[in-house]
Amino acid sequence: MTPSPSDTAANLEPMLQGLNPEQREAVTHEAGPLLIVAGAGTGKTQVITRRIAWLIGTKRARPEEVLALTFADKAASEMETRVDELVPYGFVGATISTFHAFCDRLVREHAIEIGLTSQLRVGTRADLLVFLRERLFELGLDRYLPLGEPDRHLDALLTVFDRARDEDVSPERYLAFAESLAAAASGDPVLTDRAAMELEKAHAYGAYQRLLFEHGRVDFGAQIALALRLLRERPHLAREVQERFRHVLVDEFQDTNHVQFEILKLLVGRRRNLTVVGDDDQSIYRFRGAKIENLLGFLEVYPDARVTVLRRNYRSGQRILDLSHRMVRFNDPERLEAKDPARFAKGLIAERGLEGEVEYRAFESGSDEADAVADDIARGLAEGRGAGEFAVLARTHAQLDPVAQALRARGVRFRRTNQRGLYERAEVKLCLNALRLLADPDDGPAAFGVLADPLFGVTPDDLLRLTARAHRTNLSLRAVAERASADLSAGLSADSVEGIRRAVELLQRLAAEATRRPTSEVLYRFVTESGLLGQLSAEDSAEATEKVQNLNRLFTIVTRVGPLLKSDRVTYFMRHLDLLIDAGDDPQAAVVDSDDQSVALLTAHNAKGLEYPIVYMVQLVEGRFPLQLRGDPLPFPPELHRGGEPRAEHLREERRLFYVAMTRARDRLVMSHAADYGGKRLRKASGFLLEALELPAPPKPARRASAGESIARHAPAAEAPASPSGLEPLADDAPLALSNQRIDDYVSCPLKYRYAHVVQVPLASDPTFMYGTAIHHAIRVFLQHRIRGMPISATDVLKTFEEAWSSEGFYSREHEERRLAEGREALRRFVTRELATGHKPLASELEFRFKVSEHDQVSGRWDRIDEAADGIVLVDYKTSAVDDPDSAKSRASESLREEQLGLYALAYHETRGVMPARAQLHFIGSGIVGEARVELKHLESARERIRAAAAGIRRADFTPSPEPRRCTYCPYHRFCPHSAALGLR
Numbered sequence: 001m002t003p004s005p006s007d008t009a010a011n012l013e014p015m016l017q018g019l020n021p022e023q024r025e026a027v028t029h030e031a032g033p034l035l036i037v038a039g040a041g042t043g044k045t046q047v048i049t050r051r052i053a054w055l056i057g058t059k060r061a062r063p064e065e066v067l068a069l070t071f072a073d074k075a076a077s078e079m080e081t082r083v084d085e086l087v088p089y090g091f092v093g094a095t096i097s098t099f100h101a102f103c104d105r106l107v108r109e110h111a112i113e114i115g116l117t118s119q120l121r122v123g124t125r126a127d128l129l130v131f132l133r134e135r136l137f138e139l140g141l142d143r144y145l146p147l148g149e150p151d152r153h154l155d156a157l158l159t160v161f162d163r164a165r166d167e168d169v170s171p172e173r174y175l176a177f178a179e180s181l182a183a184a185a186s187g188d189p190v191l192t193d194r195a196a197m198e199l200e201k202a203h204a205y206g207a208y209q210r211l212l213f214e215h216g217r218v219d220f221g222a223q224i225a226l227a228l229r230l231l232r233e234r235p236h237l238a239r240e241v242q243e244r245f246r247h248v249l250v251d252e253f254q255d256t257n258h259v260q261f262e263i264l265k266l267l268v269g270r271r272r273n274l275t276v277v278g279d280d281d282q283s284i285y286r287f288r289g290a291k292i293e294n295l296l297g298f299l300e301v302y303p304d305a306r307v308t309v310l311r312r313n314y315r316s317g318q319r320i321l322d323l324s325h326r327m328v329r330f331n332d333p334e335r336l337e338a339k340d341p342a343r344f345a346k347g348l349i350a351e352r353g354l355e356g357e358v359e360y361r362a363f364e365s366g367s368d369e370a371d372a373v374a375d376d377i378a379r380g381l382a383e384g385r386g387a388g389e390f391a392v393l394a395r396t397h398a399q400l401d402p403v404a405q406a407l408r409a410r411g412v413r414f415r416r417t418n419q420r421g422l423y424e425r426a427e428v429k430l431c432l433n434a435l436r437l438l439a440d441p442d443d444g445p446a447a448f449g450v451l452a453d454p455l456f457g458v459t460p461d462d463l464l465r466l467t468a469r470a471h472r473t474n475l476s477l478r479a480v481a482e483r484a485s486a487d488l489s490a491g492l493s494a495d496s497v498e499g500i501r502r503a504v505e506l507l508q509r510l511a512a513e514a515t516r517r518p519t520s521e522v523l524y525r526f527v528t529e530s531g532l533l534g535q536l537s538a539e540d541s542a543e544a545t546e547k548v549q550n551l552n553r554l555f556t557i558v559t560r561v562g563p564l565l566k567s568d569r570v571t572y573f574m575r576h577l578d579l580l581i582d583a584g585d586d587p588q589a590a591v592v593d594s595d596d597q598s599v600a601l602l603t604a605h606n607a608k609g610l611e612y613p614i615v616y617m618v619q620l621v622e623g624r625f626p627l628q629l630r631g632d633p634l635p636f637p638p639e640l641h642r643g644g645e646p647r648a649e650h651l652r653e654e655r656r657l658f659y660v661a662m663t664r665a666r667d668r669l670v671m672s673h674a675a676d677y678g679g680k681r682l683r684k685a686s687g688f689l690l691e692a693l694e695l696p697a698p699p700k701p702a703r704r705a706s707a708g709e710s711i712a713r714h715a716p717a718a719e720a721p722a723s724p725s726g727l728e729p730l731a732d733d734a735p736l737a738l739s740n741q742r743i744d745d746y747v748s749c750p751l752k753y754r755y756a757h758v759v760q761v762p763l764a765s766d767p768t769f770m771y772g773t774a775i776h777h778a779i780r781v782f783l784q785h786r787i788r789g790m791p792i793s794a795t796d797v798l799k800t801f802e803e804a805w806s807s808e809g810f811y812s813r814e815h816e817e818r819r820l821a822e823g824r825e826a827l828r829r830f831v832t833r834e835l836a837t838g839h840k841p842l843a844s845e846l847e848f849r850f851k852v853s854e855h856d857q858v859s860g861r862w863d864r865i866d867e868a869a870d871g872i873v874l875v876d877y878k879t880s881a882v883d884d885p886d887s888a889k890s891r892a893s894e895s896l897r898e899e900q901l902g903l904y905a906l907a908y909h910e911t912r913g914v915m916p917a918r919a920q921l922h923f924i925g926s927g928i929v930g931e932a933r934v935e936l937k938h939l940e941s942a943r944e945r946i947r948a949a950a951a952g953i954r955r956a957d958f959t960p961s962p963e964p965r966r967c968t969y970c971p972y973h974r975f976c977p978h979s980a981a982l983g984l985r
């Protein structure tokens with residue numbers, strides 16, 4: 001390597017400090033493809049972040065020329081923080097993103113170029129199922145459309161479509177394949193039948209794609225496939241991206257699917273500066289389409305790639321490493337090490353110099369196993385260990401239930417991450433029951449659910465009296481409750497009557513709304529008018545925060561599903577939500593990470609990337625770990641499948657998962673199984689356990705499972721014991737991410753910040769906000785076309801605006817129509833003005849990020865940057881109504897002094913080292929521009945605001961600062977106990 005002028009010892013020191021020779025070799029790789037094979041615990045994140053910092057710090061790449069891709073938001077933000085800490089001047093500006101976010105942005109910015117709407121709606125798989133169910137008869141189905149139960153095969157068909165997309169099989173290719181089958185069948189009845197089956201699936205796949213594109217619907221996988229299509233079909237765009245990103249780095253490369261690797265090849269182009277980091281032994285996402293073949297075959301695509309294998313493990317004891325390696329080698333020959341043992345030797349070496357303990361325990365029953373694990377942990381805690389040192393891992397969430405119950409019985413705090421079950425949470429159930437009751441007043445269980453909720457204070461005895469009365473009189477529970485609320489002689493307690501009256505009156509009020517307004521608005525009124533949101537938001541505990549966040553998630557679903565329906569009213573919504581639930585939609589409930597001082601209960605998948613001093617692996621029996629392969633109900637043609645035989649692939653993947661679980665342990669690994677978990681038969685120890693420990697196969701169990709264990713299986717899942725408090729001050733060295741909105745909220749009222757960003761209280765749909773977002777979106781698309789020198793007409797801009805439009809929250813149809821017309825007119829004038837000036841902006845919607853102290857960082861986005869004769873001009877677009885030049889000017893001055901323009905000016909100065917000349921507010925409606933010159937005092941005042949907000953947030957000081965005008969415009973004033981809003985409460 002030829003040292004560049006920037007390779008001075010002082011520059012390189014922080015980037016290379018503490019690296020071992022292999023890590024150093026990988027970090028300082030000059031150019032061209034690089035494959036880093038990083039075994040568990042060998043510091044791969046360290047290597048990828050140091051490499052980014054090295055590329056930037058030694059000026060081999062400018063920050064904006066680096067693209068790093070990961071699979072999870074958390075991994076991306078951790079990577080970003082680490083790189084920021086390494087680069088001397090504290091600002092990076094590299095694009096560090098998840099694959100999804102990167103592809104989403106690429107597709108949205110260029111959708112028009114491939115005939116798509118720029119306003120794609122991204123949904124979950126369950127959303128797409130609902131969407132398709134509504135259009136079932138447009139798929140051209142016959143044998144897969146039994147008229148008695150038309151949606152019977154829908155889920156299976158969607159699985160086939162997803163597989164085809166992940167395998168990069170287009171509808172045209174699928175159809176060509178099916179037609180080739182038909183041509184080759186030559187009268188053979190079996191072959192003809194198979195060809196007919198594949199033809200029907202191929203046609204339906206094509207129709208499905210058309211429907212999605214027509215309606216602008218995609219799921220996450222489809223977004224990535226669209227990005228590939230865009231790069232393939234628009235070579236100029238591929239070239240533009242290649243020119244922009246001179247170095248592409250990918251973390252967890254073993255988790256990429258076929259389409260993602262194709263995208264990477266196009267992103268790096270002929271320059272081929274592609275660094276991938278991965279471990280074939282930790283590839284565990286085959287069910288999401290991950291192709292271990294990408295890693296195994298990397299050298300076939302890039303034969304001259306440099307290879308570095310990281311073997312020094314900084315986590316586990318040597319015995320833990322040796323046994324896990326022995327076990328995973330049963331996957332040979334489908335491993336890099338087996339393919340080329342000299343180059344890819346993967347036996348890990350424990351750098352901590354510890355032997356490490358591995359223990360194996362066999363139990364009679366699952367309850368014995370759970371009790372033993374819980375006793376062991378309780379003993380460890382009594383001896384002074386921290387709860388955060390322990391983790392219990394299993395293959396599935398359900399397998400953790402017995403340990404959860406045993407821990408709870410001993411009062412040991414634990415946390416279960418990524419558990420699903422949003423719809424099972426009490427606060428969410430209450431809302432769903434209320435909506436069900438609005439959709440069907442005779443729904444007895446829903447009425448029971450609402451009245452039984454503690455919010456209304458109806459005593460259990462009185463509730464039973466009501467249900468008995470409903471039964472006797474043959475009336476619905478709601479009808480009986482309505483009578484009781486008006487009848488003081490009904491024999492119920494005064495508190496119960498009061499609670500019933502409140503519930504009945506609220507539901508009566510909302511019943512009228514439910515037929516006229518979108519579901520989200522009705523739901524919002526229920527949570528605010530019932531007092532639920534106010535009660536939870538005022539409570540300072542982790543549980544209350546979790547509940548509000550669950551409500552927030554419910555609102556996200558309601559606002560996502562509502563527009564999928566032909567009519568967004570409660571009746572239709574509830575019907576579809578039930579279909580979603582039937583389709584397997586089970587969103588994750590919120591988990592407030594209020595403390596790490598609890599035992600972690602995790603699935604092996606969720607444990608990836610984590611480590612604990614002591615790890616228990618439980619329920620290690622055949623059928624549970626490995627899980628049995630469940631075949632697809634409708635087969636995907638093996639001729640179109642890339643990869644090996646599915647059964648063998650499945651077993652190898654389970655073995656890798658077992659390997660991941662074993663290598664989470666630092667000092668001690670306890671693996672156990674029981675013979676009796678209830679059910680019809682006794683269980684055999686997992687083959688993986690035998691492989692790891694070199695045990696002989698156990699004799700076949702003779703006894704049947706016991707009745708006691710069978711009953712124990714049905715015990716309800718234990719919830720963690722309550723954690724004591726909600727919000728703790730943030731540690732001084734914990735990273736804090738700020739934005740203009742966050743700073744503004746905190747500075748205006750710390751309690752408002754808490755509601756918005758800590759508790760995340762849901763808000764009603766706000767048409768003003770939606771209007772602003774749709775206008776900004778249309779302007780962005782227009783400006784980006786101008787910057788690229790591509791043609792775009794006013795009609796295109798209006799179409800983009802309308803695609804981003806949503807009808808929610810308007811008072812009436814007329815209100816919406818008038819607002820829409822106003823937006824169209826404002827944009828028409830905007831486009832005319834812009835085209836008349838002929839001026840091209842320097843940038844639009846450009847993101848920034850800078851540090852204000854070692855651990856505080858601010859990020860945001862400039863709407864527009866112009867270059868004028870006197871310097872840089874920062875522009876912010878506003879949709880608020882300002883129609884005289886004086887007001888516009890004073891708004892701009894004020895914003896520069898104490899609001900967002902000041903922060904944007906500071907951001908420009910910090911990230912570009914240049915003081916902007918002017919800052920402007922463009923009022924879109926009137927076309928008037930307010931402007932002010934940027935001065936040093938503005939930057940200092942912005943710095944001061946950030947410092948004040950950061951200090952308060954770090955102290956967790958959320959003292960309210962009510963003031964009549966502020967509270968009147970605060971979205972939380974309806975339930976905020978401190979509100980000083982005048983005449984609104």
Ligand code: SF4
Pocket residue numbers: 748749750751752755960961962963966967970971972973976977978979980
């Ligand atoms: S209503 Fe007033 S006191 Fe309450 S959060 Fe909003 S601004 Fe703060």
